[in-house]
Amino acid sequence: MxxxxxxxxxxxxxxxxxxxxxxxxxxxxxxxxxxxxxxxxxxxxxxxxxxxxxxxxxxxxEALAKSSTIRISAPADQMDAQVLAVTEVLATTPGVKEARPLSQDEQRALLEPWFGPDLPLDQLPIPRLVEVIEDEEGIDAEGLKARLAGEAPGAVLDDHARWRxxxxxxxxxxxxxxxxxxxxxxxxxxxxxxxxxxxxxxxxxxxxxxxxxxxxxxxxxxxxxxxxxxxxxxxxxxxxxxxxxxxxxxxxxxxxxxxxxxxxxxxxxxxxxxxxxxxxxxxxxxxxxxxxxxxxxxxxx
Amino acid sequence: MIELEQVSYGYGAGTLLSEISLKLAPGSFHFLTGPSGAGKTTLMKLCYGELIASKGRVTLFERDARQLTRDDVAQVRRRIGVVHQDCQFLDHLDVAENVALPLTVSGRSLSDESELEDLLAWVGLSRQRAAKPPELSGGERQRAALARAVIMSPDVILADEPTGNVDWDMSLRLLKLLVELNRMGKTILIATHDMNLIRSAKAQVQARVLRIANKTVQHAGADL
Structure with a gap:
C-alpha cells in the first residue's frame, strides 16, 4: 500500500x-x-x-404513503351519520395519527379550479372527504376497508397506492x-x-x-x-x-x-x-x- | 560487441542488403562507405536495433536483436551513441538539455554539473548552451549530436554522415573528436561517402573501410 x-x-x-x-x-x-x-x-x-x-x-x-383519503357517498340525510361512523372507526384504528373530515370550504377550494368559486356544495351530491394522516407504523388498509364496509357502507378508502x-x-x-x-x-x-x-x-x-x-x-x-x-x-x-x-x-x-x-x-x-x-x-x-x-x-x- | 551474420534487409519486395556479415570489435574504428542509396543508413539502423533484419542474425552485446523487447532495445541504445545525419533534436529544449537528454530519460544525472560544461566545451558549444537547435548552424548541430551521443559514455558510437552538412574544417574537427573517443576505447563506425575524410583519418587512427556495393559489404582490405 x-x-x-x-x-x-x-x-x-x-x-x-x-x-x-x-x-x-x-x-x-x-x-x-x-x-x-x-x-x-x-x-x-x-x-x-x-x-x-x-x-x-x-x-x-413518503408523503403519499403517510396519508390516505376516505370518500363518503351517501344520501344527504345519511351523510352526517356516515361521517360520524367513519371518524369513530378511524379513532379506534391502529396507525391513524390524525383524521378529520374536510370542511365545506376546503372541499370548495379543491373543486374551485374546475367549477369556479361559487359552487353550491350543499345543493350538490358531492361526496364528503375525510383526510387520514398515518403514524410511522401506518394503517392496515385491507382491515380498515373491511371495517368501513360494515360501519359505513358508503365510505371508500383511497390509500393513494394506485397513483403513488x-x-x-x-x-x-x-x-x-x-x-x-x-x-x-x-x-x-x-x-x-x-x-x-x-x-x-x-x-x-x-x-x-x-x-x-x-x-x-x-x-x-x-x-x-x-x-x-x-x-x-x-x-x-x-x-x-x-x-x-x-x-x-x-x-x-x-x-x-x-x-x-x-x-x-x-x-x-x-x-x-x-x-x-x-x-x-x-x-x-x-x-x-x-x-x-x-x-x-x-x-x- | 555488434555482429551481423548473413544479414539481409529489404524495403517492400526489393532487397537492399543481402547476406552481409560484419563484426565491430571493441575499440575498433570503421568507416562505412558507398554511393548514396546503397544502404549505409539501413545498415547503421540494423546496428542499433532500429530495424530488424529480414534474414540472418544481428547480435548486439551478445544478444540476438530479434529477441529484444522494446525495453531491451532502449537499454542497448544507452550503450550505443548515435549521430544522425539530420541530428534529430527536441527543438523545444535548449542545447544543454538536448545533450543531457540520454541522462534524463535513463533517470541518471551528472555527478557534477561541470561535466556537462566540459562536454560542451569539448565540442565547442559552451556559448550555445542556451540556444535552441533551430538556431544552430549545421556544424554546431553535428557537434551537439556528437556530445549527446557520448554523454552516457557508450561503448559504441555510430555516426551516419556526420560531416554531410558541414565545411571541410568542421569535418576535420568532428573527425578529431571521434578519433579522441576511439583512443578512449570507444568503438566507432562512421558512415560517409567523403573519401577525403577517410584519407585524413589515415594519419590519426588505424581504421578499416567497409564498402557497400551490390547489396553487400566489401572489406576494402588495406588499413588506412
Whole structure:
C-alpha cells in the first residue's frame, strides 16, 4: 500500500526534467482541458438531476404513503351519520395519527379550479372527504376497508397506492437515467481524451523517435504524456465542476412546495458529491491516455 | 560487441542488403562507405536495433536483436551513441538539455554539473548552451549530436554522415573528436561517402573501410 502511495505521489509530483521532454503546447492540450471542463460541468448537472429525482421519489413516496383519503357517498340525510361512523372507526384504528373530515370550504377550494368559486356544495351530491394522516407504523388498509364496509357502507378508502406507485417508479427511473448520464459522460470524456492523446502522440512522432534514439523506454515516454494529460483533465474538471456547482447553486431556491425543476440541486452533505468529479476525470484521463500511449507506441515500433 | 551474420534487409519486395556479415570489435574504428542509396543508413539502423533484419542474425552485446523487447532495445541504445545525419533534436529544449537528454530519460544525472560544461566545451558549444537547435548552424548541430551521443559514455558510437552538412574544417574537427573517443576505447563506425575524410583519418587512427556495393559489404582490405 505504501509502495502504491509512493508511486502515486511520485506520479503527481512528477519529474520536472522528464515533463519537459514533451512539447508543452498544441491544440490537443486546450482540447483536453476544454473537454474535461465541459464534461465535468455536465456531470455536475447529471449528478444534481440524479440526487434531485432521488429526493423527489423519496418525498412523493413518503408523503403519499403517510396519508390516505376516505370518500363518503351517501344520501344527504345519511351523510352526517356516515361521517360520524367513519371518524369513530378511524379513532379506534391502529396507525391513524390524525383524521378529520374536510370542511365545506376546503372541499370548495379543491373543486374551485374546475367549477369556479361559487359552487353550491350543499345543493350538490358531492361526496364528503375525510383526510387520514398515518403514524410511522401506518394503517392496515385491507382491515380498515373491511371495517368501513360494515360501519359505513358508503365510505371508500383511497390509500393513494394506485397513483403513488407510478410516480415513485418514474422518479426512480429518472434517478437511474441520471446515473446512466454520468457514466456516459465519463465514457465520452474517455473517448475525447483518448483521441486528443492519440493525436498528440502522433503529432509528436519526432519527439518519440528522438527519445527512443537516446534510450528512452516506452514507459518513460508514455508516462510523460499520461501525466500531462491526467493533470490537464484534472485542472479542466476542477474548473468545470466549480462552474457547474456555481450554476446549480444559483438555480432558483426550492421552497417547501418544491416542484420538479426548482428542486434540482444539492442539499446538505450532497454538495460533497461534485468533489468526486475531478479525481474521477483524472482517473478516466489516466486510463484513457495510458491505453492510447500503449497503442500508439506499439504501432510506432 | 555488434555482429551481423548473413544479414539481409529489404524495403517492400526489393532487397537492399543481402547476406552481409560484419563484426565491430571493441575499440575498433570503421568507416562505412558507398554511393548514396546503397544502404549505409539501413545498415547503421540494423546496428542499433532500429530495424530488424529480414534474414540472418544481428547480435548486439551478445544478444540476438530479434529477441529484444522494446525495453531491451532502449537499454542497448544507452550503450550505443548515435549521430544522425539530420541530428534529430527536441527543438523545444535548449542545447544543454538536448545533450543531457540520454541522462534524463535513463533517470541518471551528472555527478557534477561541470561535466556537462566540459562536454560542451569539448565540442565547442559552451556559448550555445542556451540556444535552441533551430538556431544552430549545421556544424554546431553535428557537434551537439556528437556530445549527446557520448554523454552516457557508450561503448559504441555510430555516426551516419556526420560531416554531410558541414565545411571541410568542421569535418576535420568532428573527425578529431571521434578519433579522441576511439583512443578512449570507444568503438566507432562512421558512415560517409567523403573519401577525403577517410584519407585524413589515415594519419590519426588505424581504421578499416567497409564498402557497400551490390547489396553487400566489401572489406576494402588495406588499413588506412
Amino acid at each position: 505504501n509502495a502504491r502511495l509512493s508511486k502515486l505521489l511520485h506520479f503527481v509530483a512528477g519529474d520536472a526534467q522528464a515533463d519537459r521532454v514533451v512539447p508543452p503546447t498544441g491544440y490537443t492540450a486546450r482540447l483536453t482541458v476544454f473537454a474535461a471542463a465541459s464534461m465535468a460541468f455536465l456531470a455536475v448537472f447529471a449528478l444534481a438531476l440524479s440526487l434531485a429525482t432521488g429526493r423527489l421519489a423519496d418525498r412523493w413516496g 406507485e407510478p410516480l415513485v417508479r418514474a422518479a426512480n427511473r429518472l434517478r437511474q437515467l441520471g446515473f446512466v448520464a454520468i457514466v456516459l459522460i465519463a465514457a465520452l470524456a474517455a473517448v475525447v481524451i483518448t483521441l486528443a492523446a492519440s493525436a498528440a502522440l502522433s503529432a509528436n512522432e519526432q519527439v518519440i523517435r528522438v527519445l527512443r534514439l537516446v534510450g528512452a523506454r516506452d514507459n518513460y515516454i508514455a508516462r510523460a504524456f499520461v501525466r500531462r494529460y491526467t493533470l490537464r483533465a484534472l485542472s479542466g474538471a476542477i474548473v468545470g465542476t466549480l462552474l457547474g456547482s456555481l450554476a446549480v447553486f444559483l438555480l432558483p431556491p426550492a421552497g417547501d412546495q418544491a416542484s420538479f425543476l426548482t428542486g434540482l440541486g444539492f442539499k446538505g452533505w450532497q454538495w460533497l458529491w461534485p468533489l468526486a468529479i475531478p479525481p474521477l476525470a483524472a482517473l478516466v484521463a489516466f486510463l484513457a491516455t495510458g491505453q492510447a500511449a500503449k497503442t500508439v507506441l506499439q504501432e510506432k515500433r
